[in-house]
Amino acid sequence: MNFFEHQATARRHSFRLVLLFAVAVAGIVLAVDAAAWLVFANADALPGETATMLVFTTLVTLGIIGLGSLYRVATLRGGGESIALQMGGVAVPEQGNDFHLRRLRNVVEEIAIASGVPMPRLYVLEHEAAINAFAAGYSPSDAVVAVTRGALERLNRDELQGVIAHEFSHILNGDMRLNIRLIGVLFGILMLAIIGRKVLELGRGRDRNAGAILVAALIAMVVGYIGLFFGRLIKAGVSRSRERLADASAVQFTRQTSGLAGALKKIGGVDAGSKLSHRGDAEEISHMLFGDGVGLRSWFATHPPLVERIQALEPGFSDEQLLRLSLQWHANPPSGLEEDAQLGFTGAVVPPPLPAATAEQAVTPAAVAAQVAQPGADDYRRADAIAAHIPADLRALATQRESVVPLLLGLLFDAQPAVVDKQGDEISARMGKTVALEARRLHQQFLATLHPALRLPLASLAFPVLRLRPRPELDVFLDTVNAMVYTDGIVSLFEYCLARLLTVHVRESLDPSRYARFGRRKLSEVRSEIATLLAVVAQSGNADADAARKAYLAGIQRVMPDQAMPYLARPNGVLALDDAWMPLDALEPLAKEVLVEAITATIGHDGRVSIAEAELLRTICSTLHCPLPPLLGKAA
Template identity: 40%
Template structure:
């Protein structure tokens, strides 16, 4: 299943969740009506006479019950939805997690940080916020709405009990949930089900009040009985709601856990990693059960079940033995298991209508061959979205190893991270850099300027392909800035861009990537089609074509070919676009429906691959723009001279 199909499937599942919620609310209304009838009977002396039952079944009263249940569920769900809008960090903190110190000297925490950073860079997505849960159980989770507000939490037990390969398997499992749209679905499920749980919480509160409410008993015994009966009724409704909620969570979660396990094998090409982690979990004395009070609410987010389930019907995770056998088919229950043959992610065509990109455009055999190479590489780019491979992971590890250790350390420290971003995003033109430096002296913090001066020798040795990973590494530290610090930092970035004498497409894309990585994605309704976006498409594709072609004639030819294939009238924009113009174009393109993002990404890749290769700077540009469109793109960079379709 490719990235775009997975995202659409997750959105369709959200619709099914609403249907299941409506059915659950209907069931709760029935239970509440029955509980009300019993309460009326109790208040009338416990006699099941026709009169009390008739009063309980009165249409107005039933309508009132239905309205009250719907109101409580609706308000409870909305309140929880707004509480969770900040993203995965809210979940991590609710579970007692603490942000991992990015400069930690703890070897095990450092290993975890390295594994997460490698997986993020291999996936082409922002480095997520990382939290540690001081719990000795083995567990982990990923939560968030979008790629920019993801948080990953890992328990202390997992950090200590798992080796690097096993930990990498767990992290790959969580990245699968991120890339398949599961985490957004899971948070919506939390919000929808919270309203059902609120009914039980109200009943519990009323029972506590009645248990200590001597004033009520003193005034009128019947009042106390009424409160007690109402509380008991609401508790019954609440337990029924909890059962419904657990059944819904189980129906949604179980198969997606199998898919995430399989994806972890595909991402790492190491079934012993995720399989070994599951075996350690199965043998662990504390298992995966978390002590946090909110664990039941978020149980469907966890790597392991996290809570004890009374029935397989309500279990949010498949049995561990079944999961182990899915990734290690030859496992016989003993250690070590016989190795299984890893499965690699299929690189099939996912162009959604982009096949035949070169048809009608070949003027000769050489041109046809070049167009075929572009098509093949564009097909590979689209198929790789949200599907990092073992080669991508190894490339990310190698690239991080080639970067100066001082720059890696700077990316994890708030002052140095800001200086690092300034140094990377300042223009290469001497006149521009001088004006930008003067602007920073008047606007940036002195401590940051000192850090920038110290980093300059290392920054001067950066090679193409190293800038994007470094910027990705800085994002967790930059998100932790105070409001005032973040505001000053963003103002400095905008000032740097405004002083750029010759702003290139890559410089603009990296600026935009950092700002979006801090601010988060501005959620927009996805209701536009390619045919509605001729102007923004012309501007973006012309800019990318100019960055990927040798001259304007070739760039114009690329845009004209894409105009025919996309069936959208495109005009080649001859003059280089300003940053504000490109921001305008992107603000409209983010409204593109999910189904048409694959053709757009294919068109973008064709613009920068006129020679059948993706050079390091072209890879950075393509990844940065794809990121802002919500399409995490693993690096498709080719080594010098390597033909398209190969593996770096």
């Protein structure tokens, strides 16, 4: 199953979730009505009065459930960060002396680069000795990855990498969006149990006249646990299959099974296991965790059995082997850092070289589409090279609150000095002369000659720090970014798309729930927007009009082979894309797959793609929420 198929499946799961929620609500309403009917039948009420009361109890029950879900959804508007804070997470500093945290950051950075998504914010559950982790958010732009202190201390680098790759699978495939919505929806069907329990707690020891209220509260609590039953069934049904897929994706990504299998063995073998100490909160997010955080079994288990997960990675593994490991680790608990030293991870490693900035490679549209959000072994190798070649000075600037804005603005400067002067004036007018001078200094000193394969990863690493800025400052930043793009209408497609990508990521991080949706539009509904995008890409990459026409037709034949859509150069160039992005981003997942193939066919119509063109392709795909790994393949 590729990214687009997984997205389509996730959209169907969202519809299935609505149906299951409706069944659960109906079950609760019927139980409440049955209790009310029994009370009134014994009270010799008239038929009309009983019917009125049943209508009233139905409406009240629906109101409680609906308001409960709306309330919980509202509390989750902050996205992944709100979940991490609820669980007691502590933000990982961008710089620090804790080697466990530095190792975590390095692993996540490499996987983020290989995946083609913004670097997520990192949290540690400091008081949790268990081995566990989760990813939370509505989209990659607001994603957080949280790990327990136990995972940091017990897992070696390979094992930690396997766990993080598993969580990135949830980020890439849209699982996070469904997971966070599931929390809000299920809270509503638990409301009666919560209300009943609170009333019982408050009513103990009070006047006997309150007996009727307490009986009603007891009934509400008992009936509410029907909601708990359905809630656990829904979570289990949605979660188990996706956990298996995430395990498989992690293995594909990290090139080996031993890391992920080792992490699962340690969950089963160390005393702390994977169960979290905050059981109430863990129950609510149990479907989001890497390992079973609660201990539910059978129908209610949110994860496949532990040994079954290990056997999928190592077919010969048995319960007896897990028992032997458990006895061994009970006497001598494992230390991830000590194992790293034994495996040789502490020494300096010579990074593989980057290809020449002018190198070209062969690509095929279908192969590129298959790579979207599906990084493999080669992608991780390329990510290693990219991460290692980002200059240390730039990496430090990307993690500092005061320097991140000038750094990102510096990436947007044009190659023409006259345009650069005007762009500097736009920065000065909005953010001050100091920011403008610093952005220009960084551009001249570092960014103008930066290898084209390093620009997007650098922006990705800077994003977690950027989104910490106050909202008014981010609004000014976005205004400045767009002013730089529109300075005189002469701007490269890459600069334009990078500015667009920054705008998309910042807006989604500010209002994550607002942008959390699956597209539903068909290709036939956005014919003109597709033609505009492919025409702009073609004329941007080909100075010769005939070559641009051939490139455009190569793309159109891929996406709309039966349509007569002649090539028309857009006189305003990249600015013609302003009205095309939203309709294109609203395409249904499988339609986006065809569109990515068409864009690839347009850029690589001659069978060769330069590094700069590959990064342009990645930028366009990221803007359309189709994250693409680095395309630093073999030379053509």
